[in-house]
Amino acid sequence: MSLALPLLHQIEALILASDEPLSLQRLRDLTGAETTDIRTAAAEIESFYADRGIRLVQVGGGWQFRTAPEFAEVVQGLWQTRAPKLSRSTLETLAIIAYRQPTTRAEIEALRGVKTSSNIVAGLQERGWIKVVGRKEVPGRPHLFGTTKQFLTDFGLNSLRDLPDSSQLLDEDEIQQIITDNQTEESELKDAEAQTTESSNEVYDDEAEA
Amino acid sequence: MSEALQSAEPPVQGNPSDQHQTAHPNLPPVHLDAFEGPLDVLLHLIRSQKLDIFDIPIALITAQYMEIIEGQAALDLEVAGDYLVMASTLMQLKSRLLLPRPQLDDEGNEIDPRQELVAQLIAYEQYRVLAEEMDTLPRAGRDVFVRSIFPESDEVERPLPEADLDALLLAFRSVLKRVGGEVRHQIFTETISVREQMAFVLERLKAGGMQLDELLQGYPGREALVTTVLAILELWRQHLITVVQSECYGSITLLPQTAEDDA
Numbered sequence: 344m345s346l347a348l349p350l351l352h353q354i355e356a357l358i359l360a361s362d363e364p365l366s367l368q369r370l371r372d373l374t375g376a377e378t379t380d381i382r383t384a385a386a387e388i389e390s391f392y393a394d395r396g397i398r399l400v401q402v403g404g405g406w407q408f409r410t411a412p413e414f415a416e417v418v419q420g421l422w423q424t425r426a427p428k429l430s431r432s433t434l435e436t437l438a439i440i441a442y443r444q445p446t447t448r449a450e451i452e453a454l455r456g457v458k459t460s461s462n463i464v465a466g467l468q469e470r471g472w473i474k475v476v477g478r479k480e481v482p483g484r485p486h487l488f489g490t491t492k493q494f495l496t497d498f499g500l501n502s503l504r505d506l507p508d509s510s511q512l513l514d515e516d517e518i519q520q521i522i523t524d525n526q527t528e529e530s531e532l533k534d535a536e537a538q539t540t541e542s543s544n545e546v547y548d549d550e551a552e553a
Numbered sequence: 554m555s556e557a558l559q560s561a562e563p564p565v566q567g568n569p570s571d572q573h574q575t576a577h578p579n580l581p582p583v584h585l586d587a588f589e590g591p592l593d594v595l596l597h598l599i600r601s602q603k604l605d606i607f608d609i610p611i612a613l614i615t616a617q618y619m620e621i622i623e624g625q626a627a628l629d630l631e632v633a634g635d636y637l638v639m640a641s642t643l644m645q646l647k648s649r650l651l652l653p654r655p656q657l658d659d660e661g662n663e664i665d666p667r668q669e670l671v672a673q674l675i676a677y678e679q680y681r682v683l684a685e686e687m688d689t690l691p692r693a694g695r696d697v698f699v700r701s702i703f704p705e706s707d708e709v710e711r712p713l714p715e716a717d718l719d720a721l722l723l724a725f726r727s728v729l730k731r732v733g734g735e736v737r738h739q740i741f742t743e744t745i746s747v748r749e750q751m752a753f754v755l756e757r758l759k760a761g762g763m764q765l766d767e768l769l770q771g772y773p774g775r776e777a778l779v780t781t782v783l784a785i786l787e788l789w790r791q792h793l794i795t796v797v798q799s800e801c802y803g804s805i806t807l808l809p810q811t812a813e814d815d816a
Contacts, residue, residue, distance in 0.1 A: 409697040418698050426695035431589050438684035457590030457635045497693040507686040518672045525607035
């Protein structure tokens with residue numbers, strides 16, 4: 344083994360040669376180096392490539408070299424076909440599955456307020472972005488869907504925590520709370536308005552009396 | 554509201570004189586194809602008019618919603634279902650809001666009949682926004698590309714495992730072991746020499762011609778037979794004997810070469 348070579352270069356070579364993102368575990372097995380050393384080296388490679396045509400990114404639980412997004416158009420020229428645009432219905436379905444997994448088709452439909460065509464779900468499964476992760480123990484035992492590692496890799500996410508604004512997502516209870524709060528404010532406002540009207544009436548009455 | 558229901562013609566853009574007749578003077582004409590369902594339409598109406606989502610003017614929204622639905626030339630039956638369900642929900646809300654006595658919850662507070670719809674709208678809007686944000690993430694195959702193999706590239710070469718002679722021998726040895734002991738091919742030196750047999754054949758032919766069958770009769774084994782035939786061929790090559798076959802598949806006669814024949 345070429346342990347004399349810097350770990351940095353070993354890792355760089357390994358990540359380039361790998362077909363899929365290389366996990367920390369794999370890098371440790373392959374180089375025999377310590378976790379902290381690998382992390383340091385990876386961070387160094389990352390900063391080295393920060394302003395180059397390719398970038399080192401952490402996706403799907405590993406490191407991968409990718410072309411920089413700003414060269415998307417010129418790189419697309421390599422192929423005849425362009426990546427098809429995702430429809431809004433597909434994106435919405437995928438977003439609901441990603442943020443609410445595991446979830447059923449009925450839940451997706453309830454949230455979107457429309458029937459989700461089986462084509463959309465099948466299409467997402469075909470792309471390898473979602474998979475059936477189990478069945479919900481309710482009548483009919485519907486499939487529960489979740490996202491895959493491929494989804495993370497393709498969307499440039501290292502884990503589900505990296506989904507945009509996932510921490511700000513409100514659950515049903517929080518939404519109910521907001522609605523209740525807003526309604527209380529409104530009714531208070533209305534009460535206040537009513538009082539103002541009353542008092543002005545009083546003033547008017549007083550004047551009339553006067 | 555009543556104005557909206559009366560306006561039979563579709564909303565016309567850029568004609569200020571007509572605008573007061575429609576329920577949504579500032580809204581451009583919309584087509585349902587652009588929407589992802591009834592919730593999407595409602596959110597569009599609320600957000601584009603900057604209405605308070607917590608205090609939706611149900612009467613106004615219902616009128617606008619109905620106008621959009623009725624404005625569609627033809628509705629796909631499957632799609633129409635969802636839109637019509639929402640239409641009836643809106644109608645029901647409108648009528649419930651007209652009730653003099655509101656429903657009360659366990660604690661005696663007024664229940665806003667719109668509450669459920671608002672919750673649904675907020676929940677949906679979150680995912681609508683998140684879906685848009687997800688679409689802006691640099692996506693592999695669209696914005697960023699990896700060096701690995703693409704399905705688009707038709708010439709994909711995968712290296713074959715390198716051949717290893719030692720491994721092959723080891724594998725073979727283990728097979729042999731399984732079969733039971735090593736198998737060897739033994740080679741023995743010939744017991745009868747061709748030269749010896751040549752002399753023997755010449756000796757037999759001294760008396761005259763002889764059938765091949767006759768000559769080969771009584772030989773003990775294949776080895777001796779082969780040696781004899783080799784001897785005959787060698788003698789023939791050296792013109793010491795003549796081989797005669799009168800017809801196809803007929804018997805073969807061996808004749809000693811005489812001096813007269815040579816001449």
